[in-house]
Amino acid sequence: MRGLFLASACVCILAVGTISAFLFANGLPFFAKYSAWDFITGTEWAPLRNVFGILPMIVGSFYVTFGALLLGAPIGILTAILMARFASKPVVKVMKPAVALLAGIPSVVYGFFGLMLLVPFVRKAFGGTGKSVLVASVLLAIMILPTIIQTSEAAINAVPGSYYEGSLALGATHESSVFRSVVPAARPGIISGIVLGLGRAIGETMAIIMVAGNNPRMPFDILKGVRTLTVNVLMEMGYAADVHRESLIATGVVLFIIVMAINFLFSFINRRRVLQ
């Protein structure tokens, strides 16, 4: 039985190890031909002329992810609080499967929904082509909702009942007991929900490629197109050859490092809080 557990764990570690090895083995040779500094800080992307600058995509990835969190995190957390402490049993019974369903919708379906409904809506309301940072952020916000809701709800439900009862006993109302006592106690869990959502948002590709316009230039205008790191890889992999192909794998390396850095930063912050 122990062997089985060990084998299962090994599959997981092996997968992570192989992916990292593949990514770095295929991506690093690119930096021998092209300066890593120019790659990360360059603002022009013209692979057929051997100009590879992915700063617009790095900024783009953070831009849409930040937008998604700005919209998705408050909605998600408030929904989780509602489900854990305010809603009646029948309402929760409907909401739980609904949220789970939202998590199960394939990203290409989200993309199609965005392309057919959100993009024309933004086009009519604000002009332009509609494919924009705004639509990408809204779509991502919807996509990360289930992650944030489920994790936050679990965290809130895990807070010992004594916190809430103690607060009530001191004369606080139901609302202030929940918001001043229970939710702060659940904060680490809520933050990990947000970080998981952030991870999903920064890695999302299929839905974004359909609604973001994918312009490889610095994104500033919220109503104009943007290209993220993930989109850059998916978009051009089909026809890329030689250095162009290597540059796309190198884009993957940069994304990988960014995600790793976020994870480490998060666990570092969490550990410090525990120590305090």
Add this chain to the structure above:
Amino acid sequence: MKIRRILALVLALTAITGAALAAFDASKTIAVVSREEGSGTRGAFIELTGVQAKNAEGKDQDYTYAEADFVNGTSLVITTVASDPAAIGYASLSSVVVNDSVKSVKVNGVEASTENILNNTYPIARPFNIVTKGEATDELAKDFIAFIMSKQGQEEVANDGLVPVANDAPEYKPAGLKGTLVVGGSTSVAPVMELLGEAYSALNPEVEVDVQSTGSSAGVTGALDGTYMIGMASRALKDSEVEAGALGLAIGIDGIAVIVSPENPTEDLTLEQVRQIFVGEVTTWAELSK
């Protein structure tokens, strides 16, 4: 009563959106839809329309409008253009003729059709040529060329989205040859050549077709100096190449249609207008009709 009121509201809304759809707003910004960098269709389009031009250093540069909507696939170009009345895009002709959701515009007054591509009047088209030094003498090369020009070969050409050059081509019968056939040249022709090679090998199991993509000029040079038994070029042969003995044969024609939404009243654009739109010099439909 309430239901009736809601119903009336819904009807009114539908009427308003319907009216909005019917009237084409020419003051709208043109939504340029382009393929991604590296796509063969984009490569051909920018070359034939002049979107690709020499930069200050004398190198070819792709000047596609930076605010264009970049999508990675013919079907996505068509979906995007179909859903936005102000959009314009391009796609290979074969994928457009079977699709009613978009309208292809005339270029320089010539309709994008198979006939006009075959009679050389439609400007955004280029022949895919195979090149040999004089008439092919090698048995294997001759048989492979016979296959390409046969009914089965031209079907493969059509499957790849090209306009076939021969309509009533004869049926190909395998000659049972063996050996390796080296074909090289244009990177644009290489994909269809791979398809042809696979189909040929399926009929002649003892023949291996080795397709090398090096570029049109290298394809012609290779055919002349004997590196390739058959060269590939995605352009017409130059006079100097013909003088050196190169013989080109079109196996199919790559035609690119410029497409807009059916709601867009634009019927005809000049090649120069197409270029202006795709480099971003003209950004509204109203500016164009001046």
